[in-house]
Amino acid sequence: MLTNKCAVVVTDGMENSLLPSRFGEKATSTLLQYVLDSVWTVADEILVIFDEDPGLPLIEAISPFGVKVAIDRDGSSPLSRIVAGFKATHAEDCLVVPSSAPFIKPNVIFQLFESVKGFDAAVPKWRSGKIEPLLAAYNKKAFLRAAARSKKKTVLSSLIEKLSSVSYVDVEKFLKPLDPELYSFFRVKDERDLRKARRIAQSRPR
Numbered sequence: 001m002l003t004n005k006c007a008v009v010v011t012d013g014m015e016n017s018l019l020p021s022r023f024g025e026k027a028t029s030t031l032l033q034y035v036l037d038s039v040w041t042v043a044d045e046i047l048v049i050f051d052e053d054p055g056l057p058l059i060e061a062i063s064p065f066g067v068k069v070a071i072d073r074d075g076s077s078p079l080s081r082i083v084a085g086f087k088a089t090h091a092e093d094c095l096v097v098p099s100s101a102p103f104i105k106p107n108v109i110f111q112l113f114e115s116v117k118g119f120d121a122a123v124p125k126w127r128s129g130k131i132e133p134l135l136a137a138y139n140k141k142a143f144l145r146a147a148a149r150s151k152k153k154t155v156l157s158s159l160i161e162k163l164s165s166v167s168y169v170d171v172e173k174f175l176k177p178l179d180p181e182l183y184s185f186f187r188v189k190d191e192r193d194l195r196k197a198r199r200i201a202q203s204r205p206r
Helices: 031-039 056-065 078-087 106-115 140-149 156-160 171-175 191-203
Strands: 005-010 018-020 028-030 045-050 068-071 093-098 121-125 136-139 166-170
Touching: 005 031, 005 078, 018 031, 018 191, 028 031, 028 056, 031 045, 031 056, 031 093, 031 106, 045 078, 078 093, 078 140, 078 156, 093 106, 093 140, 106 121, 106 136, 106 166, 106 171, 121 171, 136 140, 140 156, 166 171
Parallel strands: 005 045, 005 093, 045 068, 121 166
Antiparallel strands: 018 028, 093 136, 121 136
């Protein structure tokens, strides 16, 4: 059976960090659970790629989302983990999303999947010219072909330049109407970001 839309969640070491749960005043959820709660409503299949054993507690926490887990032990970069995820699915189109983006909105995910149709990639782009390759949709076959031709240390943004057709999705024009605060692009990279994420989580309706 062909899976049309797969989400590949790339972990980055912050996935176990806790935020106030959406489902109760005193409960907590991991960043990864927040991401999965948005992704599962849109994707037909979800793969979570770790670079080491995530441990049983986290596996049990994410199992209700029906995810598949893979470990890329040789993965020294997000690109390596993305390739491992793409090779593990039969999907035609794959969304890449980092586990450090807890507030990504399902309608932003849906728009990226829609935007990749007929293209090798659909990559959000800011007016400054900055792109968001770690929150983007790709045609799996085209991506893997480009990755196979690249050096092992190639960064993701450079690989995109090797794709034949890329749909750059204007963040302010097309995605901001779907996410006015643009929290889909908020990343938790350190403790300071985590404190901000907790404030955002507490202020959002559950």
